[in-house]
Amino acid sequence: MHLLTGAGLPGPTAYTEHLRVPDLSVGTYVLAVGDVDGQQPHTEDEVYVVLRGRARLWTPDVTVDVGPGAVAFVPALEPHRFVDITEDLQVLVVFGPAEYSNAGAAT
Template structure:
């Protein structure tokens, strides 16, 4: 068992990894009001669990409002980013398999 210390709290960078094993990784992504989310598509599947805050999650085919309790799945290679951040956003991120285990970010 692993207890993830600090998950959901701001880290030294926007994304802080808390756990990595071959089949998944878990981290916290924190964006302040007005921040620009510059992430690129990942080569791994991703689940976002919004812990607090308010924003919109954009993909080419759909944009949805997200708030505390929202859970979103983004398949590998799908362009996506958080936009219109109106309350500081704290997101738990789960990658399967572990982030960058398939060669990093796409494109």
């Protein structure tokens, strides 16, 4: 077992990884009101758990409002980003498999 110290809390950068094993990675993503989320599609599936704040999660097919307690699944390679951040956002992010594990397979 691993207790993920600091998971869900702001770190030194917008994204702070807390755990990496071959099948998954876990990190905290923090965006302030007015920030631009410049992330690109990932080669791994993602689950977002919104811990605090409010924004909208955009994909080409749908945009949804998210706030504390919202859980969203984004499949690998789907373009997505947080937009219209109205309250500082703290999100727990789970990648399966670990982030960048499939990066070579996408080329």
